Amino acid sequence: MAVLPLPALHASHSGCWRRDGSATRTISKGEAVTVAADTPQLILNAPLLATRLGYPDLAGLDLLELYAFIHPARFVVPTPKGLAHALGLTEPTGDPDVPRLLQEAAGALLEMCESDQWPEREGAWTALQSLIKMRWPWSTLLSARVRRPERAERWLFTRLPEWEESPEPAQPRQIVLEDEAVLARLAQLTGSSAEQRPGQRAYAAEAAHAFAPRERSGRPHVLLAQAGTGIGKTLGYLAPTSLWTEQSGGTVWVSTYTKALQRQLRQESRRAWPERRADGTRPVVVRKGRENYLCLLNLEDALQGGYQGRAAILAQLVARWAAYSRDGDMIGGDLPGWLGTLFRQRGIASLTDQRGECVYAGCPHYRKCFIERATRASIGADLVIGNHALVMVNAARGRDPASRPTRIVFDEGHHVFDAADSTFAAALTGAEAIELRRWVIGPEKNARGRRRGLAARLADIASYDEVGGKAITDARAAAEALPGDGWMQRLAENAASGPLEELLSAVRATVYARDESGGQDAGYALETEAAGLEGAFVEVSQAARMALVELRQPLIRLGMRLEALLEEPPDWLDGPGRARLEGARHSLTWRIDTLAAWESLLNRLGGAADPEFVDWRAVDRAEARVYDIGIHRRWLDPMKPFAKVVLEPAHGVMLTSATLRDGENWDKAVAKSGAGQIDVAPRLSAHQSPFDYAAQAEVLIVTDVSKGDIPALAGAYGRLIEASQGGALGLFTAIRRLRAVHGRIADRLARGGLPLYAQHVDPIDTGTLVDIFRDDPAASLLGTDALRDGVDVPGHSLRLVVMEQVPWPRPSILHRARRLANGGSAYDDSLIRAKLAQAFGRLIRSREDHGHFVVLSPAFPSRLLSAFPQGTPIRRISLEEALHRVAGHASGAPAVPAEDTRPLI
Ligand code: SF4
DSSP states (O other), rough: OOOSSSOEHHHHHHHHEEEEEEEEEEOHHHHHHHHHHHHHOESHHHHHHHHHOOOOOOEEEHHHHHHHSSTTTTOOOSSHHHHHHHHOOOSSSGGGHHHHHHHHHHHHHHHHSSSSSSTTTHHHHHHHHHHHHOOOOTHHHHHHTTTTSOOOOEEEHHHHHOOOOOOOOOOEEEEEEHHHHHHHHHHHHHOOOOOOOOOHHHHHHGGOOOOHHHHHHHHEEEEEEOOTTSHHHHHHHHHHHHHHHHHHHHOEEEEEESSHHHHHHHHHHHGGOOOTTTOOSSSOOOOOOOOGGOOOOHHIIIIIISSOHHHHHHHHHHHHHHHHHOOBOOOSSOOOOHHHHHTTTTGGGGGGTTOOOOOOSSSGGGGGGGGHHHHHHHSSOOOEEEEEEHHHHHHHSSSSSGGSSSSSEEEGGGGGGHHHHTTOEEEEEEEHHHHHHHHHHHHTTTSSSSSSOOHHHHHHHHHHHHHHHHHHHHHHHHHHTTTOHHHHHHTTTTTOOHHHHHHHHHHHHHHHHHOSSOOOOOOOOEEEESSSSSHHHHHHHHHHHHHHHHHHHHHHHHHHHHHHHHHHOOOOOOHHHHHHHHHHHHHHHHHHHHHHHHHHHHHHHOOOOOOEEEEEEEEETTTTEEEEEEEEEEEEETTTHHIIIIITTOOOOOOEEETTBBBTTTTHHHHHTTTGGGGGGOOOEOOOOOOOOOEEEEEEEEEEOOOTOOHHHHHOOOOHHHHHTSEEEEEEOOHHHHHHHHHHHHHHHTTTTEEETTTTTTSSHHHHHHHHHOOOTTOOEEEHHHHHHOEEEEEEEOOOEEEOOOOOHHHHHHHHHHHHHTTTTTHHHHHHHHHHHHHHTTTTOOOOOOOEEEEEEETTTGGGGGSSOTTTOOOEEOHHHHHHHHHHHHOOOOOOOOOOOOOOO
16 A cells, blocks of 8 residues: 655644654644644644644645545545545544554555546646646645646646537426326336335325416415425425426426535436436536636636635636536535635635626636536526525526526425525625625726726727716716725724715714623624614715615616617627627626615615514624624515515425424414415425334433533533434534533543534534534534534434524514514514424434434423424433433433333423
């Protein structure tokens, strides 16, 4: 076996180890820092090691960077064990084995470069030449091994395939799906050897109703289907979906909220559709928002000097990945989530098209663009796997009517309300306004990168068309009123410049004046109502509104001019120019709508409150640092715009989830579907989970850990994780408490062989944290709300969920308004029950799973207990008793003794 005989360094919460020559020894943190600073060491995940050593500048020969170069777009869990699996090496049995593994892994990776079997060889030599110039630490070792190709290599931009324009699809045939046919399709998808699942069959037959022909315009079929965990809902709805697409020739969108489900859907859809059709097109495509995909023009700019130092190295590794990527998806696709964090900056985000600066056909990479390819592929696809936000944005402002979804399955349907809430929100904040300014004017002085303003993006209009040119000049002048670079600093110094900064300054002053937090950072924004406003504030806001009107007018004129030019194209407008104008018109419409929403927001300030909306002013902070200031508006009921924009034009919509209704009650679920807003009575169906919760799970409410007692909380977490021997998911409602608990217990647990990872502590993205957790049954993971839904870990890796307290809703102005409108404390209760049900749902994912769900709460209200599935045993007990039960289970006993299966409350 090839071993690279360079010194290797490893540190965990339980200590530090270094291997030099052929011996590994334990060293102190101080010595580890000294050797790392002296000579480059073989390391794994520099930012994580830096956190463990408390030495932020740590650098070295990071195996993850080497892996990203040699095997771009290949999955690896970024831990010693994960690396060993990916490379077919022996898994280390403990921390002291890790340095040796690093030497072996480096040896194996470098050996691959010399092999003829290296699948990702093409492009490596060329990329390496640039990396040598950048003094990438691995480049010297690689240059001796990566041989120069005999013929010039295809460069990324030549290697990528071009997308093909496809004709508009015909309208789908109107068909009715017969039950027998749906069930036969389901049997085909699940396989003849699969067990008969009556729940799944009933669910699939119900799902077919969403595809029936619509009877009245504007009245889609709406189906709400509650599917208990384990029903097999994915194949349950894919059966009628695949049958309908086959018979009708239409497209169905399946929308998810989490990346985990998107991944699962991609896999399960393979049972129903081939990878490619006979004509080479793909029947199943994954669509995400454009901000997820690599923008080739941004990458080219980064490769050609737009990025410096470490960021330039990142750009080279991203270029290696792009050549092998399935679809160019940088966030949750096949780009390793850990790659961005290795470089500790916003490098990944700035390689996407986050700000809508795409120049469409004016871009030299337009025909190879990942975003354009994904957009086109979805038009002729049978199944489009999207997400809630994208479905809503597409329905609201889709560029192409043919790509608007008409048959939609919202899986994880309990999140549709939240997704609609954000999609239809308006926020006039400093960060949003400065983006608009940059979009119109272009980069500020000293800014790097290819960012260009409206005049540069529409250079031909600016030069050849008088009306369009004048509109661009006027817009540019008006955009000067928006906040510019350094706005936050100017506000802090009372030196606001221009009407929008004046407004933000007034927001800031009022929010601080009315702050009642007593200087405590509760981990979220400082807010105050946008009602009862003083005259001076109203004056400032009206001046700001006028400035926005001044900007919107020329943008409208420009939009109209572009439309006229597209209708009667002048000589100088060629085909690509046309496509570019189309694109520009689309992004203009979006900006004009944003400005109109801001104006309406300001217009209302000082007047009577509109009962449809909730407005407030806020100073947003994270880690006690202010990062944005502004005025916010939300719909009191965001399902109103959702119903208009998404439901009304659709023919069939299904919302499904394990936690759609509240207990047995459908009222909230029906209200949260939006169906009532367009006079549609949704079809309701519920399917019980096949799991035996009485035997598989136990809810333990621990009554003797006092709220707010951090040492006691940390002690409880530490002991529970020890009792279960890892495999614990700890959920927190506040980052502050999460950190405090982690800081107190991580070292002790690591010394016992129980690694503890945490969101907001470890410099690792959430998706990778979940991968690490899934991969190691001894590991535990602490996280906040986002983890409640994003973790799908069947099997032994997850056997204990611990909630630090009852997840009370955040007491925000928005929450207060909705609470008032929806029945007060009953509204809170239904929200909490939903959160508890979702968190509980993480625990039992298959018939083989067993585990405990622990809530640390001295006074857990009984009315919340209906959150848990019927039959689940529930006990209010002391921590000692809970430890006993969890430990009994960890040692192999069933979760609940056989004679003791009655629910106890
Ligand atoms: S077409 Fe737009 S998004 Fe695609 S590479 Fe070019 S500029 Fe980027």
